[in-house]
Amino acid sequence: MHKDNYRHKGKRQQLVEIVKRKGVTDKKVLGAIGKIPRHLFMDSSFEDHAYQDKAFPIAADQTISQPYTVAFQTELLELSKNDSVLEIGTGSGYQTAVLCELGAKVYSIERQHELYKKTKNFLEKIGYRPKQLSFGDGYKGWPEYAPFDKIIVTAGAPYLPKTLLGQLKVGGKMVIPIGKGVQVMTLFTRKSDTEFDKKEYGDFRFVPLLEDKN
Numbered sequence: 001m002h003k004d005n006y007r008h009k010g011k012r013q014q015l016v017e018i019v020k021r022k023g024v025t026d027k028k029v030l031g032a033i034g035k036i037p038r039h040l041f042m043d044s045s046f047e048d049h050a051y052q053d054k055a056f057p058i059a060a061d062q063t064i065s066q067p068y069t070v071a072f073q074t075e076l077l078e079l080s081k082n083d084s085v086l087e088i089g090t091g092s093g094y095q096t097a098v099l100c101e102l103g104a105k106v107y108s109i110e111r112q113h114e115l116y117k118k119t120k121n122f123l124e125k126i127g128y129r130p131k132q133l134s135f136g137d138g139y140k141g142w143p144e145y146a147p148f149d150k151i152i153v154t155a156g157a158p159y160l161p162k163t164l165l166g167q168l169k170v171g172g173k174m175v176i177p178i179g180k181g182v183q184v185m186t187l188f189t190r191k192s193d194t195e196f197d198k199k200e201y202g203d204f205r206f207v208p209l210l211e212d213k214n
Helices: 006-021 027-035 044-049 067-077 094-101 113-125 162-166
Strands: 084-088 105-110 132-135 148-153 168-178 183-190 196-204
Touching: 006 027, 006 067, 027 067, 027 094, 067 094, 067 148, 067 168, 067 183, 067 196, 084 094, 094 105, 094 113, 105 113, 113 132, 162 168
Parallel strands: 084 105, 084 148, 105 132, 148 168
Antiparallel strands: 168 183, 183 196
């Protein structure tokens, strides 16, 4: 494992300030951004980029999301400790670690097998333990652990996967970037068995959510 030193910690605090200036106010979320060693989630040759507020390529043509985006999506979820959270797109595991840091019970699904294996090992090594990690199609959600308090989708969905909405508890929230090319960050709150409240929060860019074509 690479080290996490004072220089990294200092850079993380600068990153927290940037994320704050962009409008994230949730102290717990900012605390998680300030604590998690993001440079360890990236190829060591890119370490200098780890604490800039931008997305960066990782394995399997995926990216590690921009810290602001991670913080923004997490803030929209309004997490409580012990919330059960379904994460669609484990990716590098950075967002997963933020959810774990906030005390959520995380169930995370990754579509790319090499990424799934790598991230599973890595998260254990640095002490972040999601409840369950799975290799599979996120569009289907995870019926055996449903319903969830919160659902977070970390890749751009060309349309709203209805199956996921169905796996939310009443009172639960789902945050998902919807659209082709550019995505609109969308928050759904389940009001009853049949009613959902929908709010939109501006444009973001994500790598596309891959659907299992088999």
